[in-house]
Amino acid sequence: MSRIKIIDTTLRDGEQSPGCSMNLKEKLEVARCLERLKVDVIEAGFAISSPGDFESVSEIARAVKDCTIASLARASAKDIDCAWDAVKHAADPRIHLFIATSPLHMEYKLKMSPEQVLERTAEMVRHAKRYCANIEFSAEDATRSDMGFLIRVVDTAIKNGATVINLPDTVGYTTPSEMRALIESVMQAVPNSDKVEFSVHCHNDLGMAVANSLGGVLGGARQIECTINGLGERAGNTSLEEAVMAMRTRPDLFGEDTTRIDTTQIYRTSKTVYNIIGQTAPLNKPIVGRNAFLHESGIHQHGVLSHKRTYEILTPEAVGIKVNNLVLGKHSGKHAVDSRLRELGFELTAEELQEFFEQFKALCDKKKDVTDADLIALVTHSATADDDYDGGYRLNWFAVHTTNFTSATCTVSLKKGDETYQEACMGDGPVDAAINAIERIIQPVEHTFELYQINSVSRGQDTLGDVHVKLNSNGRTFTGHGLSTDIIEASILAYLRACNKLSEWSEKSKEA
Numbered sequence: 001m002s003r004i005k006i007i008d009t010t011l012r013d014g015e016q017s018p019g020c021s022m023n024l025k026e027k028l029e030v031a032r033c034l035e036r037l038k039v040d041v042i043e044a045g046f047a048i049s050s051p052g053d054f055e056s057v058s059e060i061a062r063a064v065k066d067c068t069i070a071s072l073a074r075a076s077a078k079d080i081d082c083a084w085d086a087v088k089h090a091a092d093p094r095i096h097l098f099i100a101t102s103p104l105h106m107e108y109k110l111k112m113s114p115e116q117v118l119e120r121t122a123e124m125v126r127h128a129k130r131y132c133a134n135i136e137f138s139a140e141d142a143t144r145s146d147m148g149f150l151i152r153v154v155d156t157a158i159k160n161g162a163t164v165i166n167l168p169d170t171v172g173y174t175t176p177s178e179m180r181a182l183i184e185s186v187m188q189a190v191p192n193s194d195k196v197e198f199s200v201h202c203h204n205d206l207g208m209a210v211a212n213s214l215g216g217v218l219g220g221a222r223q224i225e226c227t228i229n230g231l232g233e234r235a236g237n238t239s240l241e242e243a244v245m246a247m248r249t250r251p252d253l254f255g256e257d258t259t260r261i262d263t264t265q266i267y268r269t270s271k272t273v274y275n276i277i278g279q280t281a282p283l284n285k286p287i288v289g290r291n292a293f294l295h296e297s298g299i300h301q302h303g304v305l306s307h308k309r310t311y312e313i314l315t316p317e318a319v320g321i322k323v324n325n326l327v328l329g330k331h332s333g334k335h336a337v338d339s340r341l342r343e344l345g346f347e348l349t350a351e352e353l354q355e356f357f358e359q360f361k362a363l364c365d366k367k368k369d370v371t372d373a374d375l376i377a378l379v380t381h382s383a384t385a386d387d388d389y390d391g392g393y394r395l396n397w398f399a400v401h402t403t404n405f406t407s408a409t410c411t412v413s414l415k416k417g418d419e420t421y422q423e424a425c426m427g428d429g430p431v432d433a434a435i436n437a438i439e440r441i442i443q444p445v446e447h448t449f450e451l452y453q454i455n456s457v458s459r460g461q462d463t464l465g466d467v468h469v470k471l472n473s474n475g476r477t478f479t480g481h482g483l484s485t486d487i488i489e490a491s492i493l494a495y496l497r498a499c500n501k502l503s504e505w506s507e508k509s510k511e512a
């Protein structure tokens with residue numbers, strides 16, 4: 001089987017799902033991870049959807065050199081012009097345009113007849129082709145489209161210059177055998193289908209996105225559209241880590257070296273994305289969940305001890321999880337930290353390493369043993385902490401008093417530029433008191449508190465507390481993440497970061 005290309009749409013389909021919005025710095029960090037992961041194409045956003053999306057697509061186009069960079073566009077000249085403007089500086093730009101082809105979508109959403117959809121397809125593929133050689137065309141809701149009509153649309157797109165034909169299962173409705181048959185039938189019926197690449201884009205509403213994508217591959221698709229951790233609209237998209245590892249684990253079905261993905265970067269990328277959106281992997285999530293490689297039952301443990309392959313079809317090392325848990329501590333030097341980070345898949349520049357080493361030393365003062373889990377949490381956290389927002393507040397110090405028979409009180413001191421602010425508040429517990437004090441200082445834009453979640457990074461009572469906060473303002477979510485051995489400090493940092501993002505966004509919206 002020939003190479004399967006992986007297009008990652010975490011920054012477009014993933015980011016447009018509720019609670020997953022990212023700022024520019026976070027999107028750039030994800031794009032860098034995707035480049036290291038060696039995805040073939042990064043769908044960096046939907047340029048026309050907002051000035052922020054336009055900016056992030058063009059910044060990613062300039063920054064990333066080793067992947068094709070695509071922007072999504074509806075089949076309209078304005079969308080396509082904007083998509084091109086955003087991707088034109090990329091080493092290898094792509095315009096991805098789409099139009100719906102199912103009777104339901106054409107009648108109720110587009111209010112267009114099938115003939116009008118055909119005409120628009122021809123016209124807009126031609127329009128995009130004037131700018132860019134690499135044109136992906138998607139027939140939205142392909143799996144609920146009439147086969148005869150779908151064939152005519154695909155034929156039209158190819159005749160007018162599309163180089164990639166994507167048949168999305170937009171609502172997660174199809175099954176693996178149907179997806180296989182769909183790709184086979186369209187490829188068979190459309191002249192010159194061998195001159196273009198066929199692609200699948202599956203949603204996970206019935207939990208079959210990965211299986212359906214693999215069905216598409218068996219039918220002849222040579223591109224799978226995926227997201228990290230399966231993020232995406234509603235129940236999400238095809239999970240990149242699952243689809244890639246399925247093909248890697250079954251060369252008998254999919255061939256050797258089917259993708260160019262560096263699978264050892266999977267865990268790092270997954271963790272970075274989860275950190276940014278304020279989530280953690282479900283324990284039993286395939287490939288990246290905490291339990292994915294654990295064997296609890298006696299029978300399984302005995303089997304694995306006798307021969308790993310009795311119950312292990314893939315190794316944690318293959319996806320970048322190191323299991324020997326070498327412990328570092330305050331006597332470990334920079335070189336030891338650097339080499340452990342490299343083994344874990346993190347290559348830092350000299351400057352990043354110096355900064356990281358200082359954080360590591362500070363952690364060693366609070367925590368005797370620093371495990372791999374601590375290192376990974378610290379390194380992925382510092383890559384995405386948005387402390388460089390100039391207009392933001394920073395924690396100066398805090399003091400908390402709490403008992404089990406009175407209200408808690410917290411005094412918080414914050415800095416913004418050269419100014420220092422201080423407030424003390426009571427609350428229903430120390431976190432509430434701290435948040436009340438912060439709110440009194442910064443008087444943030446009106447919002448609701450959607451999520452407060454605390455996880456321990458490793459075992460033991462001196463573990464790092466990993467706090468995720470999610471705020472909602474006018475339907476948009478803002479996440480913050482804080483890491484500390486002191487859970488009140490981690491909570492304050494997480495809340496402040498979310499508030500800073502909210503203020504940054506609200507200031508930008510006023511300017512726009």
Ligand code: KIV
Nearest residue numbers: 098138140141168170
């Ligand atoms: O789900 C879908 O159909 C899409 C297209 C725009 C590719 O996301």
Ligand code: ZN
Nearest residue numbers: 013170201233
């Ligand atoms: Zn989609």
